[in-house]
Amino acid sequence: MKTARPMSVAGYLFVGPAMLYLGVFTLLPMVVAAYLSVHRWHLLKPDRPFVGWDNYRRLLEDPFFVNAIRNTVVFTALSVPLGIAIALAAAVLLNRGLPGIRVFRTIFYVPSVCSQVALSMIWIWVTLPHVGFVNWLVGSANALLGTSFATDVNYLQRFPMISVVLLFIWNGLGPRMVIFLAGLQNIPETLYEAARVDGASGWQRFRYVTLPLLMPTTFFIVVTTTIAALQIFTPIYVMTQGGPNRATDVVVFHIYKEAWHKFHIGQASAMSYVLFSIILTISLLQFWAMKRRSDMIAESA
Amino acid sequence: MRATRVIKLTAVYALLFAGGAITVLPFVWMALTSLQPRRAAIASPLDLLDSESWSLGNYEFILTFPELPIVRMALNSVFVTLCVVLFQLAICSLAAYAFARLRFRGRDALFILVTLTMMVPTVVMIVPLFITVERMGLLDTYAGLIFPYPYLSTAFGIFLLRQHFMSIPRSLDEAAELDGCSKLRILWHVILPSSRPALATLAAFGFIWTWTEFYWPLLATSTREMRTLEVGLSMFKESYGGTNWPIQMAAAVIVLLPALAFFLALQKYFVKGVVQSGLKG
Numbered sequence A: 001m002k003t004a005r006p007m008s009v010a011g012y013l014f015v016g017p018a019m020l021y022l023g024v025f026t027l028l029p030m031v032v033a034a035y036l037s038v039h040r041w042h043l044l045k046p047d048r049p050f051v052g053w054d055n056y057r058r059l060l061e062d063p064f065f066v067n068a069i070r071n072t073v074v075f076t077a078l079s080v081p082l083g084i085a086i087a088l089a090a091a092v093l094l095n096r097g098l099p100g101i102r103v104f105r106t107i108f109y110v111p112s113v114c115s116q117v118a119l120s121m122i123w124i125w126v127t128l129p130h131v132g133f134v135n136w137l138v139g140s141a142n143a144l145l146g147t148s149f150a151t152d153v154n155y156l157q158r159f160p161m162i163s164v165v166l167l168f169i170w171n172g173l174g175p176r177m178v179i180f181l182a183g184l185q186n187i188p189e190t191l192y193e194a195a196r197v198d199g200a201s202g203w204q205r206f207r208y209v210t211l212p213l214l215m216p217t218t219f220f221i222v223v224t225t226t227i228a229a230l231q232i233f234t235p236i237y238v239m240t241q242g243g244p245n246r247a248t249d250v251v252v253f254h255i256y257k258e259a260w261h262k263f264h265i266g267q268a269s270a271m272s273y274v275l276f277s278i279i280l281t282i283s284l285l286q287f288w289a290m291k292r293r294s295d296m297i298a299e300s301a
Numbered sequence B: 001m002r003a004t005r006v007i008k009l010t011a012v013y014a015l016l017f018a019g020g021a022i023t024v025l026p027f028v029w030m031a032l033t034s035l036q037p038r039r040a041a042i043a044s045p046l047d048l049l050d051s052e053s054w055s056l057g058n059y060e061f062i063l064t065f066p067e068l069p070i071v072r073m074a075l076n077s078v079f080v081t082l083c084v085v086l087f088q089l090a091i092c093s094l095a096a097y098a099f100a101r102l103r104f105r106g107r108d109a110l111f112i113l114v115t116l117t118m119m120v121p122t123v124v125m126i127v128p129l130f131i132t133v134e135r136m137g138l139l140d141t142y143a144g145l146i147f148p149y150p151y152l153s154t155a156f157g158i159f160l161l162r163q164h165f166m167s168i169p170r171s172l173d174e175a176a177e178l179d180g181c182s183k184l185r186i187l188w189h190v191i192l193p194s195s196r197p198a199l200a201t202l203a204a205f206g207f208i209w210t211w212t213e214f215y216w217p218l219l220a221t222s223t224r225e226m227r228t229l230e231v232g233l234s235m236f237k238e239s240y241g242g243t244n245w246p247i248q249m250a251a252a253v254i255v256l257l258p259a260l261a262f263f264l265a266l267q268k269y270f271v272k273g274v275v276q277s278g279l280k281g
Helices: A004-039 A054-061 A063-096 A103-114 A114-126 A133-145 A161-186 A189-197 A202-213 A216-230 A232-240 A251-260 A267-301 B002-034 B045-049 B058-065 B070-101 B108-119 B120-135 B142-146 B153-167 B170-178 B183-190 B193-211 B215-220 B230-243 B243-278
Strands: none
Touching: A004 A063, A004 A161, A004 A216, A004 A267, A004 B108, A004 B120, A054 A063, A054 A267, A063 A161, A063 A216, A063 A251, A063 A267, A063 B002, A103 A133, A103 A161, A103 B002, A103 B243, A114 A133, A114 A232, A114 B002, A114 B230, A114 B243, A133 B002, A161 A216, A161 A232, A161 B142, A161 B243, A189 A202, A202 A216, A202 B243, A216 B002, A232 B070, A232 B230, A251 A267, A267 B108, A267 B120, A267 B193, B002 B243, B058 B070, B058 B108, B058 B243, B070 B108, B070 B142, B070 B153, B070 B183, B070 B215, B070 B243, B108 B153, B120 B215, B142 B215, B153 B193, B170 B183, B215 B230, B230 B243
């Protein structure tokens, strides 16, 4: 086997740069973060003693961190189902050979290539009292219908969490919609024809053909959207700074303040690991639930 | 039967138009606002539609604003984005080629490791990366801005390209091998030319992800001259924009336009990439 040897060396040479990159900039930081999380590490103080689990123990007693966890859970629980439902609805609407449909696909994708800072600024501007677009719409409706809804509502202040949720959905619609479209196009047309012959209505075809066959796609989107939602940062930074009154203080923003306002690097690293564990647990649970479900379907079939 | 079809079609278009309006109107609103004179008191939103008051003065003001060198920031963004995308294309194609074509001990284990790194949230890495970059004295440098942060997920890139490389007929590289080509030449002359759509997809996503990245450039830079456009925009909002919405919206337009033009030019690759990234069936 004279050819086997150069072959194997070539393999290592080719994967080398990528492995080195991932090692230095992904795996090493994880190790460093673990090290930092068990030290009292102030960015500006030279004394950095080992404190064991102390940083983690203090997190549990920190009401603001618990609040941040709660906000993150609420944000994720709102934005994931809603974001996925809207993406699926858009995909179903677009999955027809209708004229002009590609224009809509392009339009729905646009916010996904936009700067989150800019989108957040647009959001603040359109929801301002009086001059904002939303209040202007309400005012116009008032004039038209003779109603008298308030037009001085600061929607961002009044509904901070909903605002961030809607921005997240607006910003993330494109890829989710396109993945759903791909999933829909993989469902054989013959199945729909068979269902039609059996007298299934449009809704029944969606419920009993589309949804089950779309499960792997949906599952992938649920996992990726959840992971993205748990790490929401930029819109919070630009629109609310965690406020008002810590109502939108999510974990990543809380970590940001702990590390770069208070310089508590050790504490911030412990928080990062708590979030990492949550993300890992949720991903594993979702994988497990998915496997169980597909096993059950296989059994019943 | 015909009547219900017409009703259904109308409903579909009505929903599409409603969704399209919700998506597009905020952008229209932004653009109209940006054309208003600076410090204009906008009494009624209808004022925005008055084309006589439109001017490009805000854009001129921002582009020549001495406090915030926005042209320099735009060049930073372009430079950083180009470097990140080219670097990632290079290391991802090399690795993807090895995973798709070459045999070596531990290949499958390594590939699983690569996919597992997709699970590591960037938030865990950002604090230690900052500490490391600070120790290396690379804060506020292009090197510190470009290399440490996986703007474009390396794992995603390897995954996407490997998928595509595996669909290229092996007979092509075998023919080249018989001609005495080295592995690197096969990759360069056979594999990469037949993978242009996949490479374009990776570049397209890399461009958008890097261009719109906010957190790392915010930490890794400290002087105005090193900021990227995205960070510059947020600084502008905080320090200079205030309640001067025409100026703020003009700044937002300046940041959005390049990405938008890029997307419209390359949009088919955005669609293809999502579809190809291992989601078939």
